[in-house]
Structures are given as C-alpha cells and as structure tokens.
Amino acid sequence: MRQAWRVADVRAAEQTLMATLPEGTLMRRAAAGLARRCALLLGDTGGVYGARVLLLVGSGDNGGDTLYAGAALAARGAQVRALLLTPDRVHLAGLAALRRSGGFTTTDLPARADLVLDGIVGIGAAGGLRPAAAALVSRLGELRGRTGQRPPVVAVDVPSGVAVDTGDVPGEAVTADVTVTFGCLKPAHVAGPAAPRCGQVELVDIGLGPVLVTDPAVRVAEAADVAAWWPRPGAASDKYTRGVVGLATGSARYPGAALLSTAGALAGPAGMVRYAGSAHREVVRAHPSVVAAPRVGDAGRVQAWACGSGLGTDHAARTELRSVLATPLPVLLDADAITLLVGGEHAEDLRRDAPLVLTPHDGEFKRLAGEAPGADRMGAAARLAAWTNAVVLLKGDRTIVASPGGEIWANPTGTAALATAGSGDVLAGLLGSLLAAGVPAVRAAVAAAYVHGLAGRHAALAGPVTAPDIAAAVRPVLAALLG
Numbered sequence: 296m297r298q299a300w301r302v303a304d305v306r307a308a309e310q311t312l313m314a315t316l317p318e319g320t321l322m323r324r325a326a327a328g329l330a331r332r333c334a335l336l337l338g339d340t341g342g343v344y345g346a347r348v349l350l351l352v353g354s355g356d357n358g359g360d361t362l363y364a365g366a367a368l369a370a371r372g373a374q375v376r377a378l379l380l381t382p383d384r385v386h387l388a389g390l391a392a393l394r395r396s397g398g399f400t401t402t403d404l405p406a407r408a409d410l411v412l413d414g415i416v417g418i419g420a421a422g423g424l425r426p427a428a429a430a431l432v433s434r435l436g437e438l439r440g441r442t443g444q445r446p447p448v449v450a451v452d453v454p455s456g457v458a459v460d461t462g463d464v465p466g467e468a469v470t471a472d473v474t475v476t477f478g479c480l481k482p483a484h485v486a487g488p489a490a491p492r493c494g495q496v497e498l499v500d501i502g503l504g505p506v507l508v509t510d511p512a513v514r515v516a517e518a519a520d521v522a523a524w525w526p527r528p529g530a531a532s533d534k535y536t537r538g539v540v541g542l543a544t545g546s547a548r549y550p551g552a553a554l555l556s557t558a559g560a561l562a563g564p565a566g567m568v569r570y571a572g573s574a575h576r577e578v579v580r581a582h583p584s585v586v587a588a589p590r591v592g593d594a595g596r597v598q599a600w601a602c603g604s605g606l607g608t609d610h611a612a613r614t615e616l617r618s619v620l621a622t623p624l625p626v627l628l629d630a631d632a633i634t635l636l637v638g639g640e641h642a643e644d645l646r647r648d649a650p651l652v653l654t655p656h657d658g659e660f661k662r663l664a665g666e667a668p669g670a671d672r673m674g675a676a677a678r679l680a681a682w683t684n685a686v687v688l689l690k691g692d693r694t695i696v697a698s699p700g701g702e703i704w705a706n707p708t709g710t711a712a713l714a715t716a717g718s719g720d721v722l723a724g725l726l727g728s729l730l731a732a733g734v735p736a737v738r739a740a741v742a743a744a745y746v747h748g749l750a751g752r753h754a755a756l757a758g759p760v761t762a763p764d765i766a767a768a769v770r771p772v773l774a775a776l777l778g
C-alpha cells in the first residue's frame with residue numbers, strides 16, 4: 296500500500312524534524328536525491344557532462360531545492376541555467392551555490408535544453424499558477440534537446456500548477472516525465488487529473504517517516520494488497536461457503552446490463568451467482584451456471600446483493616430495490632438504484648446495519664448529492680459517504696473509494712478504455728461477488744476497481760474495448776495477479 300499526506304501534515308512533520316537538525320539539512324537531503332535522479336535521466340541521453348540543464352526557479356524553497364540540485368549537476372560538468380521567475384525573490388543561498396559551481400541565470404526560455412527541472416512552486420502553491428509562470432509553462436513544448444526531441448521534465452516535489460491536496464488541475468500546469476518528491480507522497484501524486492501529470496513518481500527519503508504520525512489523506516492499493524485480500528477457494532470450500540451473490544440488475548429495456556453484471560460476477564470469487572429480474576431467461580441462456588428467477592423475492596439465499604445496473608426507475612424497479620435493502624446483507628447500489636434514492640423515498644430503507652456500497656459516476660453523484668463532485672473529488676466522495684453511511688466508489692480516471700469513517704483510497708489502474716457502455720455493470724457484478732465472498736466493503740470496492748482497471752488495460756491490448764471484453768479480461772488479469 297502506498298499512502299499520501301496533506302500539505303498541513305507534511306509541514307507539521309517537517310517542523311518537528313527540522314527542530315532536531317542543523318538548518319538546511321532537509322533541503323540538502325532533498326536536493327541530493329533530486330540531483331541523483333536527474334543525473335540518471337541524463338545518463339540515458341548522453342551523460343551529465345556538457346548536458347544543457349534548464350532550471351525553472353520560483354521564489355520559495357521549491358526553487359531552493361532546484362538551485363542546489365542544479366549546483367550539483369553543474370559541479371559534474373553540466374551547463375546549468377536558472378530561469379528565475381522572480382529575480383528579486385529567490386533562495387539566495389541556493390543561487391550562490393549554483394553560481395559557485397559555474398551555473399548561470401537567464402531571463403528567457405532558451406531554444407535548447409536536455410533536461411528541465413520544474414522548481415516554480417511546490418507544496419507552498421496557492422491557487423493556480425500566476426500569469427508569468429503560466430505563460431512560461433505553456434511554452435515548454437518549444438524546447439528541444441540534443442536528440443531533437445522534447446527534453447524530459449523533472450517536477451520538483453509536485454508539478455507546478457496542480458492543487459497539491461486535491462489533485463485538481465485548475466489551469467496551466469507542468470506535465471512531468473518524472474516527479475521527485477520528498478519525505479512522503481502527497482495527494483496530487485495519486486489522485487485527480489494531477490496524478491497523470493506527475494509521470495513516474497520517485498520518493499526521496501529525508502527522514503520524515505518517524506515524525507509523520509497523522510493518518511494519511513489517501514491510500515493506494517498495490518497488486519500485493521489486492522492479491523492478499525482476494526479470496527481463494529480451499530480444499531474444504533463448496534459453492535455456498537465461497538459465497539453466493541445475488542444480482543438485481545437489467546430490465547426488459549436493458550437486458551444487456553443483466554448479462555454484463557452477471558459476467559462480472561462470474562469472474563469474481565463467489566461460488567455461485569443468482570440472478571433476479573426480467574432478463575432471467577437471457578441470463579441463463581448466456582451463462583448456464585447462473586440460477587435465475589424473475590424477482591428478488593424468488594431468488595433464494597444469497598450473501599450479498601448487487602442492484603441497479605439497467606434496472607430502470609419504474610415502480611417494479613423500486614419494489615426490487617426495497618426488497619434488496621430489506622435484507623440484512625451487504626448491498627451494492629449502482630446506476631438506476633442510485634437514481635431511485637434521489638428524493639429520499641428510500642431514506643428509511645437505507646437505515647441498515649449491513650454494509651452499503653454506492654458506485655456513482657459523476658452524473659449519478661450529482662443527482663444524489665445535489666452538486667457535482669467538483670475540484671475536490673476525494674472530499675466530495677468522503678462527504679457523500681458520511682451522509683449516506685455507505686462506502687462510496689466515485690468512478691473516474693482515478694476512481695475514489697471513500698468510507699463513512701473518512702478513509703479514502705485512489706485507484707491507480709484506471710484507463711480510458713473503461714469509458715465504454717456497460718463497463719460499470721461489469722464492475723458492479725465483480726464488486727458484488729467480492730462482498731458475497733465476505734470481503735469487507737472498503738476492500739471489496741478498492742479491489743474491484745483495481746482489477747476492473749487492469750482488465751480494461753488488458754482488453755485494450757487487443758484494440759477498441761467493449762464491456763464484454765472487460766469482463767472476459769478479468770480472468771487472465773486475476774490469473775497473473777493471484778499467481
């Protein structure tokens with residue numbers, strides 16, 4: 296698991312650590328790690344000696360890190376130029392170090408550079424980039440390196456222009472190939488549109504770990520976590536002990552949603568799938584192992600329900616939703632079931648002890664919460680989770696999972712390939728299967744999003760992706776993940 300902390304927590308930890316160390320120690324550690332990574336990058340394209348390195352230097356300590364790292368590269372023979380955004384406000388000791396090592400300052404963007412370091416602004420950023428910085432960033436694409444290609448950009452701590460605590464990108468921002476960050480990850484490295492702008496994120500240890508005592512703002516599951524959480528059948532397992540998942544999905548109008556949620560559920564860890572709904576004949580024809588009935592009340596025993604994908608919003612759909620919510624079982628509500636919650640008619644039904652998971656996309660989120668997720672998707676998901684007492688899985692490029700208790704996860708495996716009709720139905724079935732297999736709701740949501748994303752990527756290797764391709768890709772992805 297990887298974890299990221301908010302700026303206020305990082306600052307507090309840094310203060311604690313700095314009080315025990317000679318002044319400038321942390322910046323020296325940060326700059327040394329940064330220079331090492333830059334030297335490695337230059338090694339890939341002809342070496343440090345003689346390389347043209349451009350430093351974009353803002354007024355704060357982020358600029359200071361950049362100047363010290365530039366000094367280290369200049370000392371190894373690189374031609375280092377620092378473009379100072381605010382020449383009257385600059386880290387003076389860093390600038391002196393650069394000059395001592397033979398580095399120069401410049402006032403405009405040069406035509407050529409083999410490496411760019413973005414030290415315009417780090418965790419001290421307030422709001423979007425100021426006009427002069429934004430104008431500079433918009434021109435970075437003009438640069439060419441010794442191979443004639445665009446030079447790699449290394450962001451110092453975070454790409455300038457991103458909102459560090461939310462991962463939002465409010466305007467012009469740097470797109471980095473590598474981000475070298477210090478002490479710990481920050482939310483922008485893992486969540487929101489900022490995350491893909493970071494490129495490869497590398498963490499430099501500056502000794503912050505022992506004093507970083509607050510809970511992380513956001514967690515990111517890794518393959519080993521998902522593999523550890525994923526239930527596997529044992530010698531004593533049978534179809535019932537592995538869990539039976541019930542699906543209340545699809546309708547005469549949307550029979551495809553029934554088929555896709557079933558395909559997702561069949562790829563999950565539960566031992567049996569029961570389908571309840573008007574597409575019961577189609578489901579059994581396509582998936583003979585499924586036991587199907589026309590209504591939730593006739594479905595037989597299950598250990599969790601997934602409800603809503605393609606269910607419709609008519610009276611019959613409302614009755615099925617009510618039946619599902621009346622059970623003492625974990626329930627996942629997707630798509631139309633979320634829409635049916637709007638207006639509060641099911642407020643009483645939602646008072647339940649068993650886990651509830653909601654899987655809205657932005658439109659469903661807006662309908663239910665009354666406003667769009669906005670720039671702070673993690674905060675928005677956490678608020679909806681607290682309000683509904685449900686685990687909320689907010690779909691997106693970096694899908695967010697938020698628990699009612701305030702735990703937040705960002706999914707790292709998202710891909711544009713998942714943005715296709717019926718993709719969410721597959722996810723609902725898969726997540727329902729994990730719930731039925733006894734996986735706690737937050738882990739089930741995190742694991743389902745992770746595997747669903749990998750399945751989208753796997754399917755995309757063969758060309759344009761449809762939802763059945765995603766469902767089919769879950770098995771090979773699990774085979775590789777679970778070993």
Ligand SMILES: NC(=O)C1=CN([C@@H]2O[C@H](COP(=O)(O)OP(=O)(O)OC[C@H]3O[C@@H](n4cnc5c(N)ncnc54)[C@H](O)[C@@H]3O)[C@@H](O)[C@H]2O)[C@@H](O)CC1
Pocket residue numbers: 309310313321322323325353354355356357358360415416417418419420421422423424425428451452453477501
């Ligand atoms: N505090 C510490 O102990 C450490 C800090 N380090 C570095 O210090 C950075 C934080 O330094 P600072 O607190 O000085 O803050 P920054 O250097 O991130 O930014 C603050 C400066 O940028 C300007 N600024 C703010 N918002 C801007 C915007 N939207 N557009 C353009 N300019 C803007 C401000 O005028 C201010 O002078 C970290 O990101 C990291 O790089 C590292 O050296 C590691 C240790």
